[in-house]
Amino acid sequence: MSIGLSIVSCKKKSFLSEHWNHPLSTQRNPEVQLTHNESNLDPKQCANCHESQMKAWQSSFHAKSIGNGFLWQKTVLSKDEWNSCLNCHSPLPETKAEISETFQTIEILDSKRKHFPSGIPNPSIQCASCHIRKQIWYGPPSRNLTAKQIESLKANLPHNGYKVQEEFESSSFCQSCHESPDSGQKLNGKHLMEVYKEWEKTSFAKEGIQCQNCHMPDREHTWKGIHDPDFVRAGLQPLWSLTRTTNGEIQIDAKLKSTRIGHKFPTYLIPKVYLRFYVTNRFGKRRLIEESIVGRLVNTNLTEEYFDTRITPGNSHLVSFRFADNEKEIKTFDWVIEVDPDEHYIRSFEESLRDKGNILTDQLKKQLQLSLSEKKESRYVLFTLSLPVPVLLPQ
Template sequence: MFVSCSDSSFLQSHWNHPIPELGTPPSHFSTLEKNLNPRACGTCHQNQFQNWEKSFHAKSASPGFLWQKEIFTQEEYKSCLNCHSPLAETKLEIDSNFQTPEIISSKSHNFPDGIDNPSILCASCHIRNQIRFGPPPRTNVTKIKTSGSMSHNSYVVKEEFESSEFCKSCHESKETGVRLSGKRLMEVYTEWERSPFAKQGIQCQNCHMPDREHSWKGIHDKTFVQNSLKPIWEVKEQNGQYQIQAELKNIGVGHNFPTYLVPKVYLRFYVIFKNKKLPILLEESVVGRVVNTDLTEEYLDTRIKPNESHKVRFNYEPKENLVSEMIWEIEVDPDEQYVRSFEEQLKTKATTLTTDAKKLLQESLSEKKNSRYILFTLNWKAPVSLPK
């Protein structure tokens, strides 16, 4: 079933929500082929499974998402499920409204051992109507067997799997969505489309799925972020006054950094005096999109566009010239908006949430508070004064 082509209607039908139930597997499939649990897929696709298992795709139906079912309307939560739990069978595990005979039957056929993780699974992207879809094979198509002996009837090749447009369905707000200062809440695809990366043909998959790795690393991965940014700074001293010039450049992110309104990046500048051990904060600026918890008002947007920089310039004149060292520290808070919002929800809805929802909320809040990390620390040592 190798039909390598770019079909303009493929993505529209592939991500047409709600995605229909998977249905009954072909009778000639083996027991393993009929099982769509990611662990079963990992029997042959070991690397993909191991990377997926640690990814945020495998955590899309995490406590931070599940507790919100109690504060959304039925239609709002159903819309969220389209991306957080795309398959009808996984939605069934989360929302009783999907307990139809057809979906229950499909789940029993395709997940015989049950679904322990109703997140984004292998089948969420790769299977529709018992047909497997995937990117072009790395080896020559003519050398690949296409007989009935191929596992799960082989697969249909679609070039769209290597296109940024494949990711757009879940990583770009709808045109009819909320807008703040003229911008939708998520515009990852649009930001990329306007960037030099798009003009060079660099797709989302090139950075977030290198070598077809199924880990989708992003803002929570320190090394990944470090390789995408370049901090440059200079400290000059003249007549007891210090001039600090700093620049954080986006050298490898194909969209605004950070793209979502959730993360915040803090640039802090400290001074340490010779006669004191503790650093003193001189200047702080934030990189990110700052909005209120109701998502109705935007206060600030200092995100860095591809190949552009966030610059900080300031002068500092200490009362006594006993400066020993200056430090530039860059901290990433990947979940700042969630922390602020969840804390507010915990305070205002403490008496109305069920015990289970409150427990999930507290668990998620604790996890998100601990996701912060120091991205870079740069030091500038004051020149040693030689005796005359």
């Protein structure tokens, strides 16, 4: 696995500030001579040579950045707010033109017709969003060729080869969309998104482990995260024990430890993780006796933070309580850890449907309802642990 550089020079920062300088320029570039197929930026065209990346992208959230949950909000957001959201959800001006009148200029529409001749059915984060600017391709260092060799061969390579940029393997490349700007809103002294700052403070950053090492292993274009149970399980360790107190009660001590996550868990303010403890009797009936929430809870207006119990790298969320063992029928204690990846969206969308449903068009209301259903279906059980209740427990 390749590990990118943990220190970014002024030169690299200059590249990134230009690469993500919004609004981005159109792809038109009369100085670059390409064939019709090379100029076609449809991801399907890219798949001719990069099939595995295309297939991975299709299943990723980058390919779903413009969906029902995003589109219904156009009516309730101001034009400036909408266009600001598009900088990350649909970075290219050509894709923005599909969903924003602001970008339906003659220049942008001409570029869209030339570089997306079959149209843009999915105006989300595309291959070109990260890799192409003004018909010049950019990417990480080759595993087989040096940057100098690539430059010397560019006349014989498709789309004139590409310019090597080490930033593609650096966490700073992701910062533009996954970190609030310094001028962004703060709650309780924290921005709404601080994943890059969180990572900078960790041993992961000191050891040169970048976002890409976990979220793009072996350069896979999957960007797995909180919605993938196996991916999340790999970064956490649940541990617990039962002991009998001197007065006959049962002491439950549990901790959920972050072992391989390079930022606070869960990230941002959207997901919530529920640590629920049950007793199950010999008839299989389960009863909830304790619940703890891991996450950052904020109101739907994003004006007030209620709590922030997220786990920092290498640390644990602790739960400790006593249970009076008065029920002789108890067979097991069960600890169920459930992840709700879209909790904040669910709460916000339910409120919007109730308060704004009457001002939405039938189409937008349907999009909101569909997205709400999708978000509710994203919940999953991460771990289920059980401990039997013997006659004698360690004291």
